[in-house]
Amino acid sequence: MAEPKLRILQVMRAPVGGLFRHVADLTRALSDMGHDVGLVVDSLANDAQTEGKLAALLPYASLGIHRFAMPRVLGRGDLVTPLGVRKLARSLNVDVLHGHGAKGGFYARLAKIGGGRAAAVYTPHGGVLHFSRASRSGRIFHRLERMLMGQTGAIVFESAYAQKTYSALIGEPTCPTRIIHNGLTPDEFVPVPPDADASDFVFVGELRDLKGIYVLVEALAGVTRPDGQRATLTLAGDGPHRATLVEQIGKLGLTDRITLPGAQPARAMFARGRCIVVPSLAESLPYIVLEAAAAQLPVIATNVGGIPEIFSGTAGSLILPGDAPALQQAMQRILDDPQSAQAEMAVRLTRIESSFSLASMAGQIEELYQSLLLKT
Structure with a gap:
């Protein structure tokens, strides 16, 4: 019936x-x-x-x-x-x-x-x-x-x-x-390959302190590529703390390493980075983690809210919120060992396909x- x-x-x-x-x-x-x-x-x-x-x-x-x-x-x-x-x-x-x-x-x-x-x-x-x-x-x-x-x-x-x-x-x-x-919808599981000029890392979200934006910028300052070049970041979003964020970027001398394209669709921004970073200080069950993992990007995230439920099987890589040195180390590991990052991504993808x-x-x-x- x-x-x-x-x-x-x-x-x-x-x-x-x-x-x-x-x-x-x-x-x-x-x-x-x-x-x-x-x-x-x-x-x-x-x-x-x-x-x-x-x-x-x-x-x-x-x-x-x-x-x-x-x-x-x-x-x-x-x-x-x-x-x-x-x-x-x-x-x-x-x-x-x-x-x-x-x-x-x-x-x-x-x-x-x-x-x-x-x-x-x-x-x-x-x-x-x-x-x-x-x-x-x-x-x-x-x-x-x-x-x-x-x-x-x-x-x-x-x-x-x-x-x-x-x-x-x-x-x-x-x-x-x-x-x-x-x-997620079936089309969100289609991989998003990085653009040729993609940044090393990409953040997509509201520019406010709760999203961990200041911690992310501080962490980026010490991250280097294997070739010795300084790592780069695309910060996609807008919000109430954009002005203070730009001020912090300038004080740390990172203006030439960080791109601020404004608020953009998440999936379009995935191609602008090789790894997505979600450094939130608090969350419930953020779509951005699901979307990025489904698009087959490596994800660095904090151990807050329901994120461990998404990372089931790979939760050991989650970091404490607000810990800039730990975030810096996680970002450095991604650049130093991309094969391990891809292997972890594959485990997470299987989890999301079956449960979300x-x-x-x-x-x-x-x-x-x-x-x-x-x-x-």
Whole structure:
């Protein structure tokens, strides 16, 4: 017997980074399965790139793309938007409200207060997990999480790390939980060979301190090629700490060794380097590690978040976050022994091919939706 067609509203704040990648992939996959999907996004931080990404999703969003004010920190929109989302969900007669990230999760579950037939599903994507209990914001967000547990049909964690961290910070969830890893499409497993003039290393991500950018630049300073030439780096991305990063690059005399092409698609940037470096200080389950490994690039990464789950079988090569000397040594090893780096890459590729597919991710989430609706 075929499963019933669902009406699903995905709620998120800003269409950037891995969170948007996850929602976009899930939207396309659910639409291809025959379900009706809509999106709720922020109206405050849109730009041309944002609008282009959303326009590309329109053919898969049969329930439309709807904009509400979603302030990055607590603000007036946090009082008004949940009411708007609830009204929208009822007018669209949705079966599932799936909130992504801290704000998306709050709005989806706050929209349940006062009744409504839709099941509320929540995926943290890091979000509240990155707030310390010692900070005022952390205490507020963690308290809200506990208050909203009763409105939560299920929580989807993209890694075992996220599940463990959530329980430690907020408390053991009283609702059902699932660990469902992010997944890749078949075309992402096509190898990306380096350009003839590729840098030795490439970083792709937001330029902010949490991504370990300062540590990476410091580490690069002491790395040399076997021929005695200084190693080079392409830093692809943009973000709030770009100016201070450029200042650091200048002070260390690395301007001629580092290229800053700005924000670019990850796969296009893979050809600009021979090894990708992910020096993050904190992560959940970063797509960039999956994408680079699937494209058959050697990967240097830190031992944070769910990265060890991706590196299963090769986790011994992970380094401590914030440790510039250790990162320098890892980068030097790649240049000194490329054969070992390729062998490790092959082991990691096999792991990702078997455990991180989009079909598996979407299928498990669809199954969760259906199971929740059977209980209503």
